[in-house]
Amino acid sequence: MPAFKSLDEVDVKGKRVLVRADFNVPMQDGEVTDATRIERAAETLKELMAKGARVVVLSHFGRPKGRRESSMSLEPLVRPLGKALGGIQVQFASDCIGEPARQVVDALPEGGIALLENLRFHAGEEKNDTAFAEALAGLGDLYVNDAFSCSHRAHASVVGVAELLPAFAGRLMQAELEALEHALGGAARPAAALVGGAKVSTKLEVLGTLLDRVDALIIGGGMANTFMHAEGLDVGKSLHEPGLAEQARAIVAMAAEKNVDIILPIDAVVATEFRENAASRTVAIESVGADEMILDLGPKTVEDIVGKLKGCKTLLWNGPLGAFEIPPFDKATVAVAQAAAELTQAGRLVTVAGGGDTVAALSHAGVLERFSYVSTAGGAFLEWLEGKELPGIKALEPR
Incomplete structure (x- = not known):
């Protein structure tokens, strides 16, 4: 079993917690057709919010190749994410770095949650660019990876940010690693x-x-x-x-x-x-x-x-x-x-x-x-x- 810290080992109250999720979900005509990945991520997000964290969700969607593509915006995911979390209001930032992201994150109360725009609108994400990773990390105090499905990629939001902030495995990631260890290692x-x-x-x-x-x-x-x-x-x-x-x-x-x-x-x-x-x-x-x-x-x-x-x-x-x-x-x-x-x-x-x-x-x-x-x-x-x-x-x- 790989060594990692779980959410049991950290006090998140009042902290800005960056959560790398995988919301690369099927879409048709601007609507999510299968919200399974969003629903699975809800356990970690609910726990962090209940503990008083200021939750900031990071995800990619599609392959925009470092350019802003309106058809690949994460904004249509705000409503299904709010539904998965029990009908709460999810804030949305029109970018994942810079002033748009900073304003939304700074306004979050304890227990609040925001979804930032598609990471892959920036070429620095897939290149694991140091400056891009630092810009993301500057929005948080702690980092949680809850996206096992993206963890074979050495991208900025997967590797770069984890090396700049105290890093933890989310509940979905923890369950995945434990299940695979059970099926393979032990x-x-x-x-x-x-x-x-x-x-x-x-x-x-x-x-x-x-x-x-x-x-x-x-x-x-x-x-x-x-x-x-x-x-x-x-x-x-x-x-x-x-x-x-x-x-x-x-x-x-x-x-x-x-x-x-x-x-x-x-x-x-x-x-x-x-x-x-x-x-x-x-x-x-x-x-x-x-x-x-x-x-x-x-x-x-x-x-x-x-x-x-x-x-x-x-x-x-x-x-x-x-x-x-x-x-x-x-x-x-x-x-x-x-x-x-x-x-x-x-x-x-x-x-x-x-x-x-x-x-x-x-x-x-x-x-x-x-x-x-x-x-x-x-x-x-x-x-x-x-x-x-x-x-x-x-x-x-x-x-």
């Missing part, structure tokens, strides 16, 4: 990792790291096709990466050396076209036609996976098992997710999930609230799985 064994998604190339490092931490590795999605191709099986027109056959075989060999059980498909749902409700059939994995695509795992494979999970105490989930966005190719993802959720609620399995399409897949399966922990982080979650040191976490270490 996982109850036997432990399994379920890794899906389209490509092996994006997850080679993840797979290698996981072999040292789990007893079973379940591979699904397009990734599994590459492994099956590497074993000499005909995967027809399925998405796969022939150039990575050697690496796939190396991972299988490494798993055997480490006594890690690799679970690959034994049957699959195939179709000749990739569209909703396309005509499909279930075949043994050796019987995929030359003009067919593997779009989901078959029922025998699902049974195999669920049986393995029943003997495990920890599951780390990253990526869908098939083309879950298009029925009927969502069945394996839904079935395995629901089985894992039932084991979790029965107290038999700790389930930690995150990264990429994972949140959408588990939401589609109706199990988001039934897993032990689901991370909304994408790139940061994957880099953590790869064993990389995240700059934003490193910056929270006590100095």
